[in-house]
Amino acid sequence: MSSDDTSVEQGNIHFGPADLELNRIQTSHLINDAVDHFSWKNLTVTVKDRKTKKAIQILDNAHGIVNAGEMLAIMGPSGSGKTTMLNALAHRKAAAGAVTTGDIMANGQKMNLQTIRHLSSYVEQEDALIGSLTVRETMKFAAGLALSSHISHAEREQRTDDLIASFGLQEQAHTIVGTPIRKGLSGGQKKRLGVASRLVTDPRILFLDEPTSGLDSTLSYEVINFIRAIAKKNKLIVIASIHQPSTATYKLFDKLALMSKGKMCYFGPLNEASHYFSGLDLHMPSETNPAEFFLDLINTDLAKEGDRVYQRTQRIIEAWGASRQALQLADEVESSIFSSKDAGHVQDLSKMKIQKPSPWKIPWVLLQRSWIKAYRDIVAYEIRIIMYVGLAILMGTVFLRLKTSQEYIQPFINAIFFGSAFMSFMAVAYVPAFLEDQANFAKERANGLVGPSAFLISNFIIGLPFLFLIAILFSVIEYFLSGFRLDGNAFFLYTMWLFLDLLAAESLVVLVSVIFPIFVVALAVTAFANGLWMCVDGFLVPMNILNPFWKYVFHYIDYQAYVFQGMMVNEFKDRTYSCARLGDGYQCSYPSDLISEGKIEGTAVLKAFNISLNKEGEWVGILIAIIVVYRLLSYLVLRLRND
Template sequence: MQSSTEDLEAQKTSERPLVLEWERISFSVKNKHILHDVSGRVESGEMLAIMGPSGAGKSTILDVISKRTAATSGSVTVNGDAGADMSSLASYVEQSDALLGVLTVRETIQYAARLSLDPSTPAGDVRARVETVVSELGLTDVVNSRIGNAVQRGISGGQKRRVTIGSSLVTRPRILFLDEPTSGLDSRTSREVLSAIKSLARTHNILVVASIHQPNWETFALFDKLLLLARGKTMFYGPTDRLDVYLGDGLGCPVPQHANPADVALDVFNTDFLASSAQRETHVDEFATRWAEYASTHGLVREKDEHETLGGDYADDREPRLVRRRKGLAHGVARNLHRTAILMERNVLNYSRNLLAYGVRIAMYVGMGVMLATIWVNLAQTSAKVNDRLSVHFFSVAFLGFMSVAGIPAFLEERQVFVRERMNGLYGPGAYVLANSLVTLPYLFVCVVLFAVISYWSIGLNPGADQFFRFVGVLFLAVYVLTPAPQSAVVAAALPIFVASLAIASFLNGFWMSVGGYFIRAVNLPRFWYYWAHFIDYQTYAFDLLVFNDFHGITLGCATLADGSCFCDYPSSLVSAGECALAGDDVLQSLGIRGISFKLYSAILLLIALIYRALLYVVLVFKT
């Protein structure tokens, strides 16, 4: 046990230092040139700041060097390897804090640690790591407080920022990218946070690149290097302590005594308020040229031979990729299962505490059970009530389907967390979909059982015990097709905007109702809709199964008219035999579902449920 943890630690810390280099990076979108020939280099243990006025291209260069976005031209290499797998080496802290609101600060950081670590890591090591990060980031006082969400106020914005950073730091990435890590933090906290990052970076040899807006002097001084951009061009690149020299000697804008060189530089390079676009462009071009000349004459452009300081020619060092390959398939499968189990545990915690998303929905199922039980109360077993019985089945399936849209807000919150954690290499869409699909099973089962127990006997559906259990089983499968993630989640994953995904998911639910064969009989549907939509509609199978389950084998009484003749609402095979009654199977015959196979239809329903999950997987693979 211990030895494998040591192996992991040894592997993480004793690996040769990394060198991240980007050379002549240019990036354009729709003919808009956002970055022009930007180069730089950082080594393990160093912290590089990317600064510049608003719109300078800081986030864009960070995206490019972290390989989230491909450059239009230029190269990004790690130890000379342009194909290094950044997701296994790096963690990226985005500007926004994607966290699960119901978890506490400790739980959030602890799950990030557990998801990133080898399964054999002793729990004590995980705890120690978490406590170190918590105390270094000044989160000790709020360690047991919940993050908070729209319903429940939690920790402050600045504390959330630190939790997000902590969730990355605790995984001990070899490279840490931070996009505006200090936004929302006061100057003292900014300094403390960056100082903690620096200390961890030094101790664990982490290479840090951070875009930063307007650091105060002490915060600025924590960085080893600076890349200063304006309108996508390099204004300065080199050790931070050379900035004031360059401003004075190179540009003739000396930094006044006690002034912060970062402030002076941002002032000088901010061209936003010049009158014309041409003026702005000329100004920046002039600065870029002055910098290029100064850098080459003062030796501030780092050349390849400096790589030797890291222990020789690293062109042959393909360590990151080799490490990944050596692990093998069995290790990969075991690790993914381990991560799935951790995600399931976190989901259980999330769902059980998320009263709005999940508690309210249980209440909705109970409320719907009570509604059906009291409105469709005690339906007589007569032919006149056949349509009322059919509507119970239609309504159960359709309404439960509609309620799946209630899962969209919770899914969108989860999706953001998933995107962040996936980008940071903690787990993939497979583990996420599997954990989500498994954890929802008992939750949905409880919901359906509650609904069935409340309504089934009160409505007076087929009294057999087998029929009751089948009713629960079919409804469970139908609800499982859609709730809480799949259909709405597929839509929300593809289009992660609440209002838009709500509208599309609601439209889809309405569509499935229309082609399911209740409002308009399947045989009467226009052929275009019948041949595809009707057959892929989960409501078709769920409705047919519920109706079959209810009507098969029962007899319904018909009305005796004043003239003594018998009237049944559906063609009856029993009347001709002298009985004024309607066989349930006659109703099934009229609906065209007498011969259906219970097993086949259930299997199709299950298949549709699995297809939705496969679709969710595919959408998450390509859209996140």
């Protein structure tokens, strides 16, 4: 199959170039039409060796240029620097602690971070897709996050429809992407949707990190074929890192950047690569996959210094540095810079005005998206609702119909502690759902679409109705089964304390998850923190005998402590309990002014736990402050972290 054959079979449907129409809409993005070529010069990435602390170049003095409508494949064995170069070109962090030097240019003009983000889009190796959204919703929200507010609703809809049609997803427009529980798109369709969602801004440069990973050769060809058709039609520059493509997929690219050990082994037209290596007496056998042949030449994964493969790779690297083709490439890059300086009519791209959605638009789009995800994705809240309802039934039937005699005082206290503490402890179930949202945020942030404040505000607001629903459902079941004080005001106060408890617990999950964005670690740290709060909240060890260290360091910042105290006051301040009769008198388990009447005042129970009256307003204020602090700390962590 030739590289010019851009048709692909899928089921009984035949897609060819004529079917891949993308009607570009003339909007405020007219400046994007001005990018004729993208180039880089002396691009070098340096990191420090962890042991020796010496500087190591993981990308060494790379040059390159890609013209509008061309597709560049960056290839090399593992550790060759493919992703490093791709990230450096996109003005992303190339590696942990890396320092990037060199010039990155569009039309010969140096680009800064904001400009390159405006001119380009970056598609991650892992799909930045929300599984519970449909194809159309994914495209709609991508447009909402990226397109300027000056673009009309009709234009947004048209662009969305055009892209869905261009990538052959019309029949799947209302199909969900897919979750572990609900099947959705195929692997190839997900890859196409991931690319389409990044093209909604009409970028001029598209960066692709391993776009065919996880796909078989047929699906790999399908994905790259669709991208090629779009690139050719709209003069799009495509730069992709790719690993061992099939022959058919390989031939869809126009240029090849072959790398090994951070150094360039070849850069130039795809159809000239085999001729270049033949000049080095490295002839490619007939009926051989060119991609595999070139990779085998420079693959030093198992090679040792001094052996044949290692020496051959060194020879290839040195040969490229001294080659006529490398000198011509450097001259072509230099020429593009001079032509830009000489052309006085060319607009300075680095100073162009970048139009973005209005500040209120981003949180609103995220809220809409989060709402759909929350009610469709059972992992986010539905499973938690089932868990909490199950806990309410468990508690209500264990602490069933508690009475107002003194032997039931301790079970009442146990029920209050157990309900509040375990409700907050079970908030760890929110960790996986939040980590998924955070991973999606990290990718959108890297593309300059979403900031930490918009992400956290929408996350907080969307959780409020679900957490309130959980608090109501739990209270309705457990409160009346256990026999808590039958008073409407007391019931709603109990629900309020439970709601604040859940809100604080979820805020803790958010904070821990942004600090430790790894599932097992976030789960363990959150569980440990909640266990600590249980120990120092004043139930297991009353405040008057709690160790001063735990009391003054942790108790006063323990949100569970204020919930426990508030629920205790709500239940005991207006209650009296009957004592056990002993002969002609009474035996009461708590000292009380009503002992002569054979009763215990509820306030006596509160006094035994060193819980004060009339401080509920103060406790509510402290709880709200703790929630705010958790959220602000989460914001600061995300703000300072430059993923």
